[in-house]
Amino acid sequence: KQEVTQIPAALSVPEGENLVLNCSFTDSAIYNLQWFRQDPGKGLTSLLLIQSSQREQTSGRLNASLDKSSGRSTLYIAASQPGDSATYLCAVKVSSGGGADGLTFGKGTHLIIQP
């Protein structure tokens, strides 16, 4: 059974720092990996999606990398801002079908950016 682990569970850093969030998964036979952001009391918003054939994806100050062989992904946030404070979750998809039957979520990293 696929397991997804996110370390650390919580992180607090001063504004302006570059930071890395980690995601590891036990089964490297994944179809894709997705990073989400969740604000308190809100739903999840997809940030980046990396297909299994890709090594990284970038969107603005965010960069996500994928190393299937080692079962790891990282989310790099450059020049962090207080508005980046949220919980970040990663999820891996093991099947190529259109459904979510193969989507496994980590429990998230709760990020606080101190002004």
Place this chain on the structure above:
Amino acid sequence: DAEITQSPRHKITETGRQVTLACHQTWNHNNMFWYRQDLGHGLRLIHYSYGVQDTNKGEVSDGYSVSRSNTEDLPLTLESAASSQTSVYFCASSGTSGRVLYFGPGTRLTVT
């Protein structure tokens, strides 16, 4: 703009009552899902649908049911609410390619 809406946003009900949570999406997506989110467990899949008249059980489906009569809606019914079903419920959808998953704002359900 396309979106997913959920109603109600907050619900308090009593043990044993039937409860239905609504989910409506305007993305015209074939795939729709229900998750619950609990501290210590993260997000867990309850039910999902690949299209009209199609429904499938997820990881934690006991005590829940869904029906898909059109593309836009996937209501989630708790047949006889239990305190263990106190949770935050999220509806989500994706296109046929199974790519980006779009989530609704969630429904916080309390069963007393």
